[in-house]
Amino acid sequence: MKSRTKVVVIGGGIAGCSTLYHLTKEGWTDVVLLERNNLTSGTTWHSAAQVTNFGMNQTMVGLKKHSIELYRDLAKDTDCPVNYNYGDGGIRLANTEEQMDAYRHFTSMGKGMGVEFEVIDANECQKRHPLISTDNLLGGWWDPHDGNIDPYQLCNSLVNRAKKAGAEIYTDTPVTGLEQYEDNTWKVITDNGNIDCDVVVNACGYRVNEVAKMMNVQHPVASMEHQYFLTEDIPEIENADHRMPLLRCPISDYYCRQDKNGLLIGFYEQDCKPWGMDGIDPNFVNSLCPDDLDRVTDVLEGAFQRMPALKEVGIKNIVNGPITYTIDGAPLVGKIPGKENAYCIIGLRAGIGEGGGHGWLLAQQIVHGEACYDTWCIDPARFTSHSNVELTSLKAIEDYQNEFRFHYPNEHRPVGRSAKTTSLTSIMNEKNAEFKVVNGWERVDFIKPNKDFKYSHTFNFDEAFSIVADEVKNVQNNVGVCEVNGFNRFEITGNDTDSFIDRMFCGKITHKPGRVGLGYLLNHAGMVKAEATIANLPESDRGPKRVWYGSAAASEFHDMDWLTQNIKKDEQVTIKSLTNDQTILVLAGPNSRKVISKCSREDWSKESFPWLSVRECFIGFSPATVMAVSFSGELAYEIHVPNESLYAVYLALMNEGKKLDIQIFGARAVESMRMEKGFLAWKHDLITEFDPFETGLNRFVNLQKNDFVGRTALQKRINEGLKKKLVCLKVDCKHSPAFSGASLLEENKVVGTITSGDWGHRVNLNLAYAFVDINKAEIGTKMNLDLLGKIIETEVIPFAPYDSNFSRILT
Numbered sequence: 001m002k003s004r005t006k007v008v009v010i011g012g013g014i015a016g017c018s019t020l021y022h023l024t025k026e027g028w029t030d031v032v033l034l035e036r037n038n039l040t041s042g043t044t045w046h047s048a049a050q051v052t053n054f055g056m057n058q059t060m061v062g063l064k065k066h067s068i069e070l071y072r073d074l075a076k077d078t079d080c081p082v083n084y085n086y087g088d089g090g091i092r093l094a095n096t097e098e099q100m101d102a103y104r105h106f107t108s109m110g111k112g113m114g115v116e117f118e119v120i121d122a123n124e125c126q127k128r129h130p131l132i133s134t135d136n137l138l139g140g141w142w143d144p145h146d147g148n149i150d151p152y153q154l155c156n157s158l159v160n161r162a163k164k165a166g167a168e169i170y171t172d173t174p175v176t177g178l179e180q181y182e183d184n185t186w187k188v189i190t191d192n193g194n195i196d197c198d199v200v201v202n203a204c205g206y207r208v209n210e211v212a213k214m215m216n217v218q219h220p221v222a223s224m225e226h227q228y229f230l231t232e233d234i235p236e237i238e239n240a241d242h243r244m245p246l247l248r249c250p251i252s253d254y255y256c257r258q259d260k261n262g263l264l265i266g267f268y269e270q271d272c273k274p275w276g277m278d279g280i281d282p283n284f285v286n287s288l289c290p291d292d293l294d295r296v297t298d299v300l301e302g303a304f305q306r307m308p309a310l311k312e313v314g315i316k317n318i319v320n321g322p323i324t325y326t327i328d329g330a331p332l333v334g335k336i337p338g339k340e341n342a343y344c345i346i347g348l349r350a351g352i353g354e355g356g357g358h359g360w361l362l363a364q365q366i367v368h369g370e371a372c373y374d375t376w377c378i379d380p381a382r383f384t385s386h387s388n389v390e391l392t393s394l395k396a397i398e399d400y401q402n403e404f405r406f407h408y409p410n411e412h413r414p415v416g417r418s419a420k421t422t423s424l425t426s427i428m429n430e431k432n433a434e435f436k437v438v439n440g441w442e443r444v445d446f447i448k449p450n451k452d453f454k455y456s457h458t459f460n461f462d463e464a465f466s467i468v469a470d471e472v473k474n475v476q477n478n479v480g481v482c483e484v485n486g487f488n489r490f491e492i493t494g495n496d497t498d499s500f501i502d503r504m505f506c507g508k509i510t511h512k513p514g515r516v517g518l519g520y521l522l523n524h525a526g527m528v529k530a531e532a533t534i535a536n537l538p539e540s541d542r543g544p545k546r547v548w549y550g551s552a553a554a555s556e557f558h559d560m561d562w563l564t565q566n567i568k569k570d571e572q573v574t575i576k577s578l579t580n581d582q583t584i585l586v587l588a589g590p591n592s593r594k595v596i597s598k599c600s601r602e603d604w605s606k607e608s609f610p611w612l613s614v615r616e617c618f619i620g621f622s623p624a625t626v627m628a629v630s631f632s633g634e635l636a637y638e639i640h641v642p643n644e645s646l647y648a649v650y651l652a653l654m655n656e657g658k659k660l661d662i663q664i665f666g667a668r669a670v671e672s673m674r675m676e677k678g679f680l681a682w683k684h685d686l687i688t689e690f691d692p693f694e695t696g697l698n699r700f701v702n703l704q705k706n707d708f709v710g711r712t713a714l715q716k717r718i719n720e721g722l723k724k725k726l727v728c729l730k731v732d733c734k735h736s737p738a739f740s741g742a743s744l745l746e747e748n749k750v751v752g753t754i755t756s757g758d759w760g761h762r763v764n765l766n767l768a769y770a771f772v773d774i775n776k777a778e779i780g781t782k783m784n785l786d787l788l789g790k791i792i793e794t795e796v797i798p799f800a801p802y803d804s805n806f807s808r809i810l811t
């Protein structure tokens, strides 16, 4: 075995093989794959190996499209043949209008990625899949690209190509230890000797945490047992003139594909079983779990009813194997947070279909720092301190039980709740709060009129619409309070803090003590990486001169990694996370100044404390740091308080506020109000696929600065000219918001993609943001939106249709 290489990929399943191959495609050919046994000996060998183009968002659709194109190419490779059944399509069934709406949305979204899906009725489902009955069936969703592939041949073919490019593979080489050198390169220790490398990749499937432990991390990945069986030959299939399309059924939780002249049927039973929680037998290699068909009888019945031919046929073979899950069901592909030169491609639950695409995006990240798509939906940094294997296994059970029932907008499932709470959570609960989950935090979404109030999981505006309208109205006319827990907050100190911040942000950021600035961080490709507020706190009895960096709740690990990676060796900069130590109460509305003035002895007049000010003070008797910033577009104060003082500050505000009839408002009201003000949301409107000019952040870029991260690449992009532009749209529809990913069309050609959408209650408009072709960005341009299968007219309007001159904030 060689003693040094650039990248060591650990694990020879689809994840590792695809990563290795794609690293060579990106130009890194001095790369090695280490496999403890033989290739595919983990989960990959026994996979049902279906390859669909379905994805919940555009990144997932795009990466699966890459898999399919790659696998089609491999299948043609005579050098290393791969059996790939492609082109017979697949159907996802539906028996509710909500499911059909979801399919309509995914069809609209697919168009933007160049993938044509089709929504079909029940009869058409049966026409395309003659074995099924139409009982209790409304229709389905047709994926013409569905298919299945031989997973063993697939991995061999990838490895064959990687080897030809220069990669090396060592099987029967278990990795037993990992040590990191001072310069952040790695020593990989194996039973067959050691190998030094710049970068390590954990692609170890269900053994992910055995290897993670070697670098002192734990990934939120858990395994579930999963079963399918293969039937004897079915005469209707033998006599058919085409292969049966694949089936996936959210009604009875199974999937089914043709296998030779029989069927392969896999089940997602309710009585499901986690696997390997207490350690995995080292000899579990090319192995299966014991069959247990009794467990799946609940879902078997549904499959029999849908395909009566099954009742007549015998079972040939049963396969029960471990399949990995994460907290939200999507894998972890990217840099391991808190570690340098360490990546992972783990938690793949549909790894054969997705593996080609994940390996592609990971290799791009390793070689270029970023991939062609925004990879937040698979970024390992999206889970933070609350995420561990215990929580993951509970969420895995919930996810497994709902395998084909995707999350609807505003749906927050019950398992693993209350992972992160504050002293106000139970008080808000008493006030009938409906909570949503943000990075584990329980955040008030809106206040229900009573405990029993329920809202539908739907793509339309739901029953909370008028409640949210009232919460907005109160903030607009009076005063409201809203807890924003989990808001990410770092304290940055050290002599070089200001110059460090200047380098990290692409615009001019104030360093004036007592002032707050908003700015954007770019990646090295000049694209929008992060958004943060910078609050300059002068030296005081609470600490030295310091800067508070505040950003979205989910960005904690993401932003910490990016900032710390970019501190230069000779720079004196220290970053400490206060995210879990402090919480924010937002006081918003024209009467907010009256309330805060009653609770504190400071002068809160606009002359003494104008917009974008920050000061340390007391609210009641509790220490607080208050910023005059507003996401709602009304006069507002962000009151940052240590967690232990939260309740006392809340009581102080409510005691004074009740004289003015202060009301609670939640995250849904905030979402509606920020859309009206033209404020952007990280990882919705602010993504790495666009630069700050395309995102309309011109006033936050200062090209006079010689040096900021991403400047050179940004200048190159400017020279080439803008191709896309973020716009605000008025949507001519009253029943549904525009959903992220939906396509804007002109004569059936996609000219834009929605990033956010919501009703603006103060302007009484259905609003959306979208990235559109540059020639569609003019105010007044009309475009058709494919919204849940209907064509809806939209028109580009100026950003911030509510109070565009900020008179209400500056008052």
Ligand SMILES: Cc1cc2nc3c(=O)[nH]c(=O)nc-3n(C[C@H](O)[C@H](O)[C@H](O)COP(=O)(O)OP(=O)(O)OC[C@H]3O[C@@H](n4cnc5c(N)ncnc54)[C@H](O)[C@@H]3O)c2cc1C
Pocket (backbone or CB within 6 Å): 010, 011, 012, 013, 014, 015, 016, 034, 035, 036, 037, 038, 039, 040, 041, 042, 043, 044, 045, 046, 047, 048, 049, 050, 051, 173, 174, 175, 176, 203, 204, 205, 206, 207, 210, 211, 226, 227, 228, 266, 319, 320, 321, 322, 323, 324, 345, 346, 347, 348, 349, 350, 351, 352, 353, 354
């Ligand atoms: C019954 C069943 C049906 C499925 N059906 C489908 C389907 O239809 N479509 C689909 O897309 N997906 C399906 N899946 C899921 C899919 O098979 C997996 O997502 C995929 O195979 C995971 O690949 P992997 O490379 O991540 O893991 P694995 O295949 O488990 O590979 C990990 C590799 O790492 C190696 N390794 C571990 N530790 C070390 C170490 N210390 N040193 C060196 N090497 C190490 C292991 O030996 C193993 O070879 C199914 C899964 C199951 C169980």
